[in-house]
Amino acid sequence: MKKIGLLGVALTLTLAACGGADTTVGSTPADGGESTSAAGGSRLQTVLDRGQLVCGVDGGIPGFSFVDESGTYSGLDVDVCRAVAAALFDDPEAVEYRRLDSTERFTALAGGEVDMLSRNTTWTISRDTQVGLEFAPTTFFDGQGMMVRTDSGIATLEDFAGKAICVETGTTTELNLTDQMRKLGVEFEPVVFQDADAAYAAYDEGRCEGMTSDKSQLVARRSTLPTPADHTVLEVTMSKEPLGPVTLNNDSAWFDVVKWVTYGLIQAEEFGITAANIEDFKGSDDPNIARFLGDEGTLGTDMGIPNDFMYRVIKDVGNYGEIYDRNLGAGSQFGLERGQNALWTDGGLMYAPPFR
Numbered sequence: 001m002k003k004i005g006l007l008g009v010a011l012t013l014t015l016a017a018c019g020g021a022d023t024t025v026g027s028t029p030a031d032g033g034e035s036t037s038a039a040g041g042s043r044l045q046t047v048l049d050r051g052q053l054v055c056g057v058d059g060g061i062p063g064f065s066f067v068d069e070s071g072t073y074s075g076l077d078v079d080v081c082r083a084v085a086a087a088l089f090d091d092p093e094a095v096e097y098r099r100l101d102s103t104e105r106f107t108a109l110a111g112g113e114v115d116m117l118s119r120n121t122t123w124t125i126s127r128d129t130q131v132g133l134e135f136a137p138t139t140f141f142d143g144q145g146m147m148v149r150t151d152s153g154i155a156t157l158e159d160f161a162g163k164a165i166c167v168e169t170g171t172t173t174e175l176n177l178t179d180q181m182r183k184l185g186v187e188f189e190p191v192v193f194q195d196a197d198a199a200y201a202a203y204d205e206g207r208c209e210g211m212t213s214d215k216s217q218l219v220a221r222r223s224t225l226p227t228p229a230d231h232t233v234l235e236v237t238m239s240k241e242p243l244g245p246v247t248l249n250n251d252s253a254w255f256d257v258v259k260w261v262t263y264g265l266i267q268a269e270e271f272g273i274t275a276a277n278i279e280d281f282k283g284s285d286d287p288n289i290a291r292f293l294g295d296e297g298t299l300g301t302d303m304g305i306p307n308d309f310m311y312r313v314i315k316d317v318g319n320y321g322e323i324y325d326r327n328l329g330a331g332s333q334f335g336l337e338r339g340q341n342a343l344w345t346d347g348g349l350m351y352a353p354p355f356r
């Protein structure tokens, strides 16, 4: 339905846990200095030497990151991992995926188990400043929603007085739910799960009248319930949930690569360059396109990767619009409109700074 310094030697990492309590892992804070400005000593060099990207994903959300029975990953979040691998190796398959639940995702990143997250993670100030993360550009502007059984008669959050709501721990979701209900003065019963499958199963079994999550996930997960039509995502948005890739603080060389590959996906759509027509743009007389595709200038080598990194990305993975359409939009089972995720030139929020 359409509604819709690697923290230095010592590591301080704060997990935004469900229910508002933040958990600190490690001891002293990072020195705050930029430890790397080039590939040497950066996670970028580690990834290049390994010849493969290790990307942390959810793996259970159709349209975003989903692993099928054959072990193949797909989705918008997965395509961001593939784009980074394409930029580095001209091979979108040079990715090892690690499935991470919401509570383990930041520790996996901090411990170096993954190079980056592309796992429906919301950019918040505390994650940015206190947890020690860097947020690359938002790849999906989302908001928290609520799913109910269509025949429940529930239409607003106020209708949840005395009723149970299923929610997953380690997320912004429970925090927002608590805030929102407190603001409205609605007493409800939170039923908390660490595992998304358990949460949706409990909701489906009727243990909760509502299931709350990012709206995109509700729409995706609804499609996996036995009878999707029996469930409705309410016209309620409880929060802003800007979702995007994440790296660790104090490694600007690596962060720059993830950031500018992500912006490049958006810029490619604005230029109208697609996987299908990219050869027509190669050797373009337009200096903006020539720089973007690496025919001129040193935009890639300046950050330690090949100059034609965006040529590789678009050829191998496509632009942001293509990625959106095949995973979530008209070319997918969801048919989600672009909405806020349209380009700024179409009234949306997707905007890339200049490639110069």
Ligand SMILES: N[C@@H](CCC(=O)N[C@@H](CS)C(=O)NCC(=O)O)C(=O)O
Pocket: 058, 059, 060, 061, 101, 102, 120, 121, 122, 167, 168, 170, 171, 172, 173, 196, 197, 212, 213, 214, 217, 221, 241, 243
């Ligand atoms: N965007 C929110 C929520 C992210 C999150 O982990 N959401 C849960 C559901 S509330 C999830 O993705 N579960 C995995 C799934 O649905 O498969 C955040 O960054 O905290």
